[in-house]
Amino acid sequence: MNQYLIVTDNPLVKKKVKLKTDYCENLDKVMIKVRNLVHSGYELVTHPLSGSVKPVQNPYKSVILKETDNSKLDYESLKIIEAAMVKVEQFKKNHTDRDYPKEVLKDYQTIDFSLLQSGLEKI
């Protein structure tokens, strides 16, 4: 399982998942980290825009990547993460940083974690 890596800003993932995890401070850094990993030979396993709650509105995102054997650039993954970053920038215009109540943050973490679990069950 070493070739799999989770990039996340969801604290729940850090607590509950044993897979190798790269923990980021916020959603922006998750997206940038994922893009950089794709450039360095990883491919996306899960889609970076999974879930119905829109990016930024849900401040948490966990993405599973897989290291490719030949470290070649996976253009499909690059296309998806680049398009996702454009959508995140767009949604930032609608939702500036918000101070969600703690309970609401926990619910957002749970939703992101549930989507991540759907992906983990498939690898």
Place this chain on the structure above:
Amino acid sequence: MKLELGKIQIDDIEFGEETKVNNGVLTVNKDKLVKEISDNNKIESLDIELAKPGDSIRIIPVKDVIEPRVKVEGSGDIFPGVIAGEDMVGSGRTHALKGVGVVTTGKIVGFQEGIIDMSGPGADYTSFSKLNNIVITCEVEDDIEQHEHEEIIRMVGLKAANYIGKVAKDLEPDEIEEFEHKSIPEAAAEYPDLPKVGYVYMLQTQGLLHDTYVYGVDAKEILPTLISPTEIMDGAIISGNCVSACDKNATYVHQNNPIIEDLYEHHGEKYNFMGVIITNENVTLGDKEKSSNYAAKLAEQLGLDAAIISQEGFGNPDADLIMNCVNLEEKGIKTVLTTDEYAGRDGSSQSLADADPKADAVVTAGNANETVTLPALEKTIGHQKFADVIAGGFDGSLHEDGSITVELQAITGSTNELGFGNLTARGY
């Protein structure tokens, strides 16, 4: 499969001694209904209220809307594999109480979703404001997990619709429509000169609050499959999807899928409607490819010349939508896509999170980022305090006077991607 759908028009609803229909008025025995649906010991409280078209009522947060139906003849019963047993549905006769919705509301997660205004400008954005709604507010024990909470409210709604639907069993319908779905060889031979058209029906299936069930099976576990449109009318597909109010397909929308209705309308005249392929929207790219390849294979096996593909939700479903489009087009099957848009509040941003030149025929149900102010109404059923954190809301959404400024995405069904609504976009 042949299904007669008997429609019984309901013009008004009221509470009373007996649950029955008389002269277009549905009377509901509230105590009996509560008893029928509150058999889960995790339920702490359950209340039922009525909300009619034109009432100064806001329902928030809405979880699901369901149309009461009942099997009159034929095998199985409504909501097979969930409420009813495992028998196949879609044949015989089914009666539907038209003009009635069972609406569920209750706190599941902090950010919540879904507004139905029964009057005022908000009512224009949701078709559910035109229904006589039986609204169930269900609260559960505090320590319950979110997924269990969602399941309890889902089941409460289905049971209520089932109980109410039974009153239609012995009624004479105002109108009977007949829908037939033939075997593939028969269907293909029937109109050999007309183009063969099918429907690729994408179901939201990603995880907690993002699930859809087919005969009770979690649809993220299925490979794409063929289903008779008449099975869908009998409740074979139900919604467990809670967090994208504007474009989620409530169970009511599955029961009354407008794309299926329109495909039947011109069947045998303009085209030969061959059938429905259901497919899913999963979180891994591998599963997306697998499902998309399989759906395209089924479309090819049906001998389709063209297909309508509808999606549910935004973001990664956009990837499924485009993948399905490209796969079908590459097999020589022409596609039309139905979706909505997240194009920013000024409408100028990229609408979807994916695109391809082959997706050159797309119908939109409107821009979910558009903002709207909903004035205060006299009564709220549910929890208005969620307006500030609701999906589509933002800091300051709930004003002191009780009015709410939100994006359209907060209104249940406002930009439904099957076209079950009033919005579209036009170029001038």
